[in-house]
Amino acid sequence: MAIKDLVLEQLKRVKGPDLSGNIVDLGLVSEIVVADNKVFFSVTVPAERAEELEPLREAAERAALGVEGVEKAGVVLTAAKQGGSRSDAPPPQQRPAPQPGPRKPAGIPGIGSIVAVASGKGGVGKSTTAVNLALALKALGLKVGILDADIYGPSMPRLMQITGRPETVNGRTLKPMENYGVKVMSMGFLVDEDTPMIWRGPMVISALNQMLKEVVWGELDVLVVDMPPGTGDAQLTMAQNVPLAGAVIVSTPQDLALIDARKGLAMFRKVEVPVLGIVENMSYFVCPDCGSRHDIFGHGGAEKEAERLGVPFLGGIPLTMQIRETSDAGEPIVVSDPDSPHAQAYRDIARAVWDRAGSAQQAAPNIVFE
Secondary structure, three states: OOHHHHHHHHHOOOEOOOOOOEOOOOOOEOOOEEEOOEEEEEEEEOHHHOOOOHHHHHHHHHHHHOOOOOOEEEEEEEEOOOOOOOOOOOOHHHOOOOOOOOOOOOOOOOEEEEEEEEOOOOOOOHHHHHHHHHHHHHHOOOOEEEEEOOOOOOOHHHHOOOOOOOOEEOOOEEOOEEEOOEEEEEHHHOOOOOOOOOOOHHHHHHHHHHHHHOEOOOOEEEEEEEOOOOOOHHHHHHHHHOOOOEEEEEEOOOHHHHHHHHHHHHHHHHOOOOEEEEEEOOOOEEOOOOOOEEOEOEOOHHHHHHHHHOOOEEEEOOOOHHHHHHHHOOOOHHHHOOOOHHHHHHHHHHHHHHHHHOOOOOOOOOOOOO
16 A cells, blocks of 8 residues: 555544544545655644644644654644635624734744745745845844745755755754754755655645744744745745744836735735835846946836835845856855845845844734635
């Protein structure tokens, strides 16, 4: 039998939330994903009973680890949809208004602030911005980590020039990889570079929760999260499960990119995550031969958009071969050429981000999908 089938058989021994039936026959187990002797799945439970049913999650994890060939099991509890179906939900005017709750502590012990770097679309240089922002924060004297939350297209191993596999602690938690004095965790350390990640939403959520909460991050002033592009499962998971200090939106100047950046900004506002500001990447190009400036993608679009939306404009980063080459080589410009004007631009942005993110953290909102 395949490992997936063996795991399912073992999970049939785990009783349901009310000790009747088993979690497989009750339809509570998501699709099981197997990758490099690791299995990932989620168990659906009522949201209000999540803490009470933690032993059920542990039992499911033990059952999966009991299968020969399984070295690690990633199991998370997924909240069942609240409020019932649309047909039996009360009309909006009858629903009680949400009451403000107490501020929650940091979601990950030892980490002071968590900053998400996001974009509405791919191809705008978000990961390059994230890694240089993290290294610029390190240059300011802070203890910094990077979480590569792009499960489908992890880029931090290459950008940070890190190879190999993370070590485990007590057979359960992982030690982050490290380079340039920054701690890093990425799915790219756990699977081969050419391996496609054909995962559904629950698997992405499970992997993100593991990389956040089952990694020995130690004491960090700030954790920079390189988000995948768009407004999908990863962004909502981070917004719901982690008290983000805020989000940095990366865009290029042209109108099409700004439309998508606007969507990303609106999403973070909707889930009550502060938007720390907008970075305009590939802002302009200076010809290395003649020294003339060219606005290839237009100019100032992100700054005008930030002003229109009432969020800070953090700065512009030029389109240069040096930034591209140093990123591809795993030697980001902030560390490979710290005296360059480009590195200074990243440090200025980092200082502005830290001024806003370092002073306060945001309690994780409660998101209900209807």
